[in-house]
Amino acid sequence: MLCQKCQKRVANVQLTQIVNNSKNVVYLCEQCAREEGKFNVISPFSINDFFSGIMGFPYMASAPQQNQNVVCETCGMSYEEFKKTGKLGCPNCYNVHGDKLVPLLRRLHGNIQYNGKIPSRAYGSVKASREIEKLKQQLNVAIKNEEYEKAAILRDQIKSLESSNM
Amino acid sequence: MNEWYMQEGPESDVVMSTRVRIARNFNGIPFPSKMKKEDGQLIIKRVKEAVFGRSSAIGENFKFINIQELSPIKRQVLVEKHLISPNLAESRIESGAIISGEENISIMINEEDHLRIQCLSAGLQLNDTWNLCNKIDNLLEESIDYAFDEKFGYLTCCPTNLGTGIRTSVMLHLPALTMTGYIKGILEICSKLGIAVRGLYGENSEAAGNMYQVSNQVTLGLTEEEIISNINNIAKQIIDQERTIRKQLYTQNSFRFEDRIFRSLGLLSNARIITSEEGLKLLSDVRLGVDMGIITDIDIKKLNEILLLVQPASLQESVGGPLNPEERDIKRAETIRSKLK
Numbered sequence: 001m002l003c004q005k006c007q008k009r010v011a012n013v014q015l016t017q018i019v020n021n022s023k024n025v026v027y028l029c030e031q032c033a034r035e036e037g038k039f040n041v042i043s044p045f046s047i048n049d050f051f052s053g054i055m056g057f058p059y060m061a062s063a064p065q066q067n068q069n070v071v072c073e074t075c076g077m078s079y080e081e082f083k084k085t086g087k088l089g090c091p092n093c094y095n096v097h098g099d100k101l102v103p104l105l106r107r108l109h110g111n112i113q114y115n116g117k118i119p120s121r122a123y124g125s126v127k128a129s130r131e132i133e134k135l136k137q138q139l140n141v142a143i144k145n146e147e148y149e150k151a152a153i154l155r156d157q158i159k160s161l162e163s164s165n166m
Numbered sequence: 167m168n169e170w171y172m173q174e175g176p177e178s179d180v181v182m183s184t185r186v187r188i189a190r191n192f193n194g195i196p197f198p199s200k201m202k203k204e205d206g207q208l209i210i211k212r213v214k215e216a217v218f219g220r221s222s223a224i225g226e227n228f229k230f231i232n233i234q235e236l237s238p239i240k241r242q243v244l245v246e247k248h249l250i251s252p253n254l255a256e257s258r259i260e261s262g263a264i265i266s267g268e269e270n271i272s273i274m275i276n277e278e279d280h281l282r283i284q285c286l287s288a289g290l291q292l293n294d295t296w297n298l299c300n301k302i303d304n305l306l307e308e309s310i311d312y313a314f315d316e317k318f319g320y321l322t323c324c325p326t327n328l329g330t331g332i333r334t335s336v337m338l339h340l341p342a343l344t345m346t347g348y349i350k351g352i353l354e355i356c357s358k359l360g361i362a363v364r365g366l367y368g369e370n371s372e373a374a375g376n377m378y379q380v381s382n383q384v385t386l387g388l389t390e391e392e393i394i395s396n397i398n399n400i401a402k403q404i405i406d407q408e409r410t411i412r413k414q415l416y417t418q419n420s421f422r423f424e425d426r427i428f429r430s431l432g433l434l435s436n437a438r439i440i441t442s443e444e445g446l447k448l449l450s451d452v453r454l455g456v457d458m459g460i461i462t463d464i465d466i467k468k469l470n471e472i473l474l475l476v477q478p479a480s481l482q483e484s485v486g487g488p489l490n491p492e493e494r495d496i497k498r499a500e501t502i503r504s505k506l507k
Contacts, residue, residue, distance in 0.1 A: 075196040087278070090196035091313030091321040098318070101325060105318075108326055110360075111387030114319035116330035117300070119312050126316050 003029035072096040132161050170270035171470045175289020178466055179457035180405045182337040182377065185248065186295045186394075187284035188303060189322045189331035191313040197323040198259060198276040206260030209280050213273065216309045217264050224305065228271075233261045239488070242479030248286060253277055271302060278323050279331075281306070288470075290336060290401060292394045300390075319386060329386030334394055336401045337366055341376040341454045342411040343404070349378075352404060360384050361400055367446060375446030375473075380404070412458060427455035435506050439492075440499040445476050464506065472505050 003011045009029035017024045071078045075089030079097050082088055094101070105112045118126045135158045142151040171183065191197060192212070195205050218225040233241065233254060241255040250263050254277045261276040274282040283306070285299040313321040319329035327333070343349040356363045360383045365373030380401060382393050416423045430451035434440070440448070453469050455461035474480060476498045482489050489497060 074194070075200045077200070086325075087199060087323050088197065088325070089200040091191055091193060091315075094315060094318055094321050105325060105328065105386060109329065109384045109386035112318075113387060114315075114317060114329050115387060115389050115392075116319050116332075117303075117390055119307050119314050120304075121307070121311070121314075129316060 001027055003027065003032050005029075005032040070096060128161055128164070132158055135161070170268050170286055170288055171474065172467050173288045174466060175287055175291055177290040177405055178288065180338055180340070180408050181290040181401065182339055182470070183248075183286055183288055184291050184295045185284065185286050185333075185335045185337070186292070186299045187282055187333050188299055189279040189320065189327045189333075190281040190283065190303065190306070190310075191321055191323070192280050193311045193313045195280065197279060198261070199278070199323065201259075201276075203260060206276050210260060210262050210275050212310060213264065213275050213281065213306070216306045217273070219309070221308075222305065224302075227267045228264050229267075231263045231265060233257055233263065239479050239482050243483050246477040246479050247474060250274055251277055251282070254282075271298065273302070273306075279327070281310075290398075290405075292334060292336070292398050292401075296332075296334065296390060296394050326383070327385050330388070330390050330393065332385055332390050332393055333381055334397050335379050335381035336397060338378045338380060338401065338404060338408070339376055339450065339453060339457075340373075340378055340404070340408050341450050342415055343408050344373065344376045345415070346411055348407065348411065352407070356380065356400065359396075359400070361397070374443055376450045377446075412454070416458065424455075424460055427451050427460055431455065431461065431506075434502050436503070437499050439495045440476075440502065441495050442476070442478065442498070445498055445502065446473075449473060468505060472502055475501050475505070 001011045003009050004027050006029060009031065011027035011029055013028045013030055013033040015026045015028055015033065017026075069078065072089055072093045073096070074092040077089035077093055077097075079100050082093070082097060088094065088097070102112065135154050139151055139154040139158065142148075142154060175181070175184070192209060195201060195209065198206065201209075214230055216222065217228055218230070231244075233250070234257075236244075241250070244250045244263070245252050245255045247269060249265055249269060249272045251274065254261055254263065254274050257276065259276055261274075263275065264273040265271070270286050272284045272286075274284065283299055283302050285295045285302070287295045287298075315321055320331040322328050322331050340349060343352065353363050361380060362383050363378055363380050366377035366379045367374040380397065382397055384393070388396075430448040434445075434448050434452060449469060449472065452461060452464065453466070456464055456466055456469065475484070478494055481494050481497045481501065484501070485497060
């Protein structure tokens with residue numbers, strides 16, 4: 001089908017307008033559509049746009065203003081720059097921008113509490129804090145069920161783990 | 167030859183190969199896209215020391231490849247063998263790969279992350295492949311201080327790899343599911359479960375040669391074992407369905423089924439010009455014939471070898487220089503003929 005305006009080029013834009021309940025469909029080529037100004041032809045889809053799309057909006061609304069221009073001191077990356085590329089600059093970026101990344105990480109991964117392998121260097125402390133986390137959950141359950149003797153034991157276990165992990 | 171792809175693995179009538187790769191980074195050094203040249207050199211040096219150093223138990227079996235020193239064709243051959251990623255092949259910074267003799271282990275240096283440890287095996291072998299990857303990781307960790315965070319796990323350049331940094335994939339040959347269109351339903355279910363399925367060859371969504379790669383998307387919140395067992399379960403279900411439909415198609419009209427397979431074999435054994443796309447399609451038919459015991463004088467290992475040899479860069483490497491597309495199609499036909507003799 002040819003463009004209904006210029007009658008020269010192939011029509012590849014279907015423009016549907018609904019005015020006062022009456023529908024009007026026009027078939028235009030990309031150029032005429034652009035000239036008409038009715039159709040904003042979007043440049044080819046890029047992965048970067050995709051990233052800024054999925055991580056930009058919902059967060060921006062709730063972001064506290066003063067944190068907008070924080071830059072990572074190791075590599076100089078700002079959160080704005082990350083939103084464009086979808087890639088972080090260095091490991092320290094996770095310290096600097098970590099809080100802002102949380103909504104994105106939730107969308108990507110669902111549960112965002114790390115549960116995987118622990119490098120042996122960090123093994124002792126990570127293992128202890130995972131253990132503490134587990135005991136705390138058991139403690140809550142015990143309290144809910146009014147199992148106070150059990151709760152007391154759990155509380156003591158948590159205390160001793162916490163003091164040895166200091 | 168002892169290369170991994172010359173071995174026959176479990177479920178090899180449907181599963182071509184298993185791949186596990188993990189992403190790791192050095193603590194305190196910017197990721198490759200942001201690092202200085204000296205950082206890149208330092209990382210290569212440190213990884214080489216870890217693998218080839220005196221205290222290392224594995225050094226003898228590995229060789230280091232400097233990507234910058236390779237010709238474009240040689241780089242592409244490594245990509246075709248899945249030993250390095252296309253990303254690494256195009257790298258303009260200090261980058262390299264350490265590859266094992268059997269070509270089943272590859273440590274990519276300064277790809278998107280400082281380290282990408284990748285292990286490959288034939289057939290469906292997720293646990294063994296992960297264990298191997300894990301061992302290499304432990305060995306490197308003895309001398310490298312990884313960027314690790316208690317809350318986020320292993321820190322990676324892209325948040326899609328954060329946490330375990332693991333990507334596990336199985337390469338499946340699914341001619342029957344593709345032919346009947348049932349593959350669409352499977353793709354839908356997988357995407358709902360956070361599992362990516364894409365064509366192994368070809369750029370479009372169309373899977374050339376009916377080969378698909380099934381891999382995990384989620385890397386954070388689950389353990390490595392959970393991620394692996396998810397992929398394992400999905401793969402097993404797809405394998406079962408593929409086998410059922412293969413049998414159904416064969417019993418419905420065995421003459422037509424066999425005719426298609428032997429026609430494809432005939433073309434491969436006689437044609438003088440074969441394009442990459444046609445080659446993949448015909449090889450898929452022949453593979454199906456071998457898998458179902460219809461063709462008995464060709465084994466899967468030979469088909470795996472052909473699949474590798476007929477890719478553009480491998481063809482050009484075999485003649486030792488560049489070939490234009492038509493010359494490649496002629497060389498491809500010649501290679502297939504001589505291998506099937």
